[in-house]
Amino acid sequence: MNQLPTAQMASTVESPVETSVETTDYDTPSSRLKLLAHPERLRILDAIRRDAECVCHLEALLDKPQPYVSQQLRLLRDAGLIEDSKQGQNVYYWLVDNEVRTWLEAVLGPAGGALPALTYHKRMIACPCPKCNDEVTRSEVSV
Amino acid sequence: MNQLPTAQMASTVESPVETSVETTDYDTPSSRLKLLAHPERLRILDAIRRDAECVCHLEALLDKPQPYVSQQLRLLRDAGLIEDSKQGQNVYYWLVDNEVRTWLEAVLGPAGGALPALTYHKRMIACPCPKCNDEVTRSEVSV
DNA sequence: AAGATACATGCATAATTCCGTATATATTGT
DNA sequence: ACAATATATACGGAATTATGCATGTATCTT
Numbered sequence: 001m002n003q004l005p006t007a008q009m010a011s012t013v014e015s016p017v018e019t020s021v022e023t024t025d026y027d028t029p030s031s032r033l034k035l036l037a038h039p040e041r042l043r044i045l046d047a048i049r050r051d052a053e054c055v056c057h058l059e060a061l062l063d064k065p066q067p068y069v070s071q072q073l074r075l076l077r078d079a080g081l082i083e084d085s086k087q088g089q090n091v092y093y094w095l096v097d098n099e100v101r102t103w104l105e106a107v108l109g110p111a112g113g114a115l116p117a118l119t120y121h122k123r124m125i126a127c128p129c130p131k132c133n134d135e136v137t138r139s140e141v142s143v
Numbered sequence: 144m145n146q147l148p149t150a151q152m153a154s155t156v157e158s159p160v161e162t163s164v165e166t167t168d169y170d171t172p173s174s175r176l177k178l179l180a181h182p183e184r185l186r187i188l189d190a191i192r193r194d195a196e197c198v199c200h201l202e203a204l205l206d207k208p209q210p211y212v213s214q215q216l217r218l219l220r221d222a223g224l225i226e227d228s229k230q231g232q233n234v235y236y237w238l239v240d241n242e243v244r245t246w247l248e249a250v251l252g253p254a255g256g257a258l259p260a261l262t263y264h265k266r267m268i269a270c271p272c273p274k275c276n277d278e279v280t281r282s283e284v285s286v
Numbered sequence: 287a288a289g290a291t292a293c294a295t296g297c298a299t300a301a302t303t304c305c306g307t308a309t310a311t312a313t314t315g316t
Numbered sequence: 317a318c319a320a321t322a323t324a325t326a327c328g329g330a331a332t333t334a335t336g337c338a339t340g341t342a343t344c345t346t
Contacts, residue, residue, distance in 0.1 A: 024189070026182040029250050033180035038334090039169040042176075046167070055293060068335065070294055089292045089343050106249035107172050129292090181304090198323060211305065213324055232313050232322045272322090 035079055036103065040064065041072050045095060048082065049104055050111045052094035054129045090129050178222055179246065183207065184215050188238060191225065192247055193254045195237035197272045233272050 036042055040062050047053055047061055059069045073093060076082045081097045095101055105111070179185055183205050190196055190204055202212045216236060219225045224240045238244055248254070 024186070024251075026185045026189070030180050030182045030185050033176055033185075033250065034333095037173050037176035037180040039173045042169045042173050043167070046169070056291095059292095065336075066293070067295080067337075071335080074294075086293090086342090091293060103246070103249050106246050107176065108167075177303095199321095208306075209323070210307080210325080214305075217324080229312090229323090234323060 032079065032081070032100065033103075035076060035081060036100070036107070038072075040068075041076060042108075044069075044072060044076070044093075045081070045100070045104055046108055046111070048093050049095045049101060052085075052092040054087075054090040054092050056090065056129050058093070175222065175224070175243065176246075178219060178224060179243070179250070181215075183211075184219060185251075187212075187215060187219070187236075188224070188243070188247055189251055189254070191236050192238045192244060195228075195235040197230075197233040197235050199233065199272050201236070 036045065043062060044058055047058060053061075055066070055069060055073065058073075059066050062069060073082070073084075077084065077093075081095065081100050082093050083096045084091050084093045086092075095104075179188065186205060187201055190201060196204075198209070198212060198216065201216075202209050205212060216225070216227075220227065220236075224238065224243050225236050226239045227234050227236045229235075238247075
């Protein structure tokens with residue numbers, strides 16, 4: 001109840017006309033924030049900001065049906081937040097938008113080193129991609 | 144077929160229970176991000192992060208009907224992002240959530256000094272509150 | 287070539303959010 | 317007490333988003 005108006009810049013507004021009103025765009029940031037404002041998409045973005053991940057891996061991570069994951073990926077891809085590359089049958093996705101990367105750091109903290117999400121068991125069961133099951137390094141997979 | 148793990152590899156994971164999988168919560172941040180992911184709410188938050196503002200001022204800022212503004216304010220208040228205080232007939236709102244303040248800085252940049260939005264004309268027409276029309280200092284409006 | 291695997295897309299419905307209108311409440315002034 | 321002002325809430329339909337399911341496509345294996 002103590003936070004009260006402190007500024008007195010009213011007196012500085014002596015010329016009412018033609019004061020270039022510095023119209024800020026709130027539509028663009030809000031439409032991009034909308035993509036982060038979804039638990040499963042946020043989880044996806046958190047995963048791929050560390051390293052590219054294949055769809056089957058994300059599928060195991062979210063524990064959701066494959067079409068569900070692909071649909072979320074499509075939204076992120078269409079908005080230009082992520083990119084993908086096909087390696088054999090697998091498609092790897094990674095974060096390309098640096099603005100969003102900054103936002104993710106503000107919201108979730110810095111990207112940790114290792115992926116925290118998949119247990120060994122879950123990976124064996126649900127994610128058969130080479131990156132999960134062979135010892136594949138990032139450079140072999142990368143673009 | 145992909146290489147399958149050997150039995151002894153599996154044996155290194157002999158205690159499947161209590162492997163703290165560091166379950167990250169994405170529901171909480173995403174539900175708060177949802178409140179930012181709306182152009183008018185974002186504009187409100189941007190306005191009141193600099194200084195407390197009354198409802199009539201925000202009404203002029205958004206150029207939306209008063210109930211509309213009050214409804215957005217309610218969402219933000221119910222989520223604990225903002226607080227309010229009544230001064231006479233006017234109700235002033237300000238940002239209390241510091242986490243969200245950080246997010247706003249990441250998304251919109253640092254809060255500027257002066258409110259950019261209301262022209263002198265618009266203020267005279269639409270915002271009759273003392274802060275807008277009299278030369279009111281913080282102390283006069285304050286508790 | 288046929289089947290299997292990994293992924294994408296289209297579509298329909300369910301769930302949620304948006305937002306306009308009507309109305310209620312509290313404060314101030316006459 | 318009455319009117320005017322500032323703000324809040326209730327309610328409902330429109331618009332959007334979420335998501336399950338069926339199916340399509342490309343690649344790999346045999």
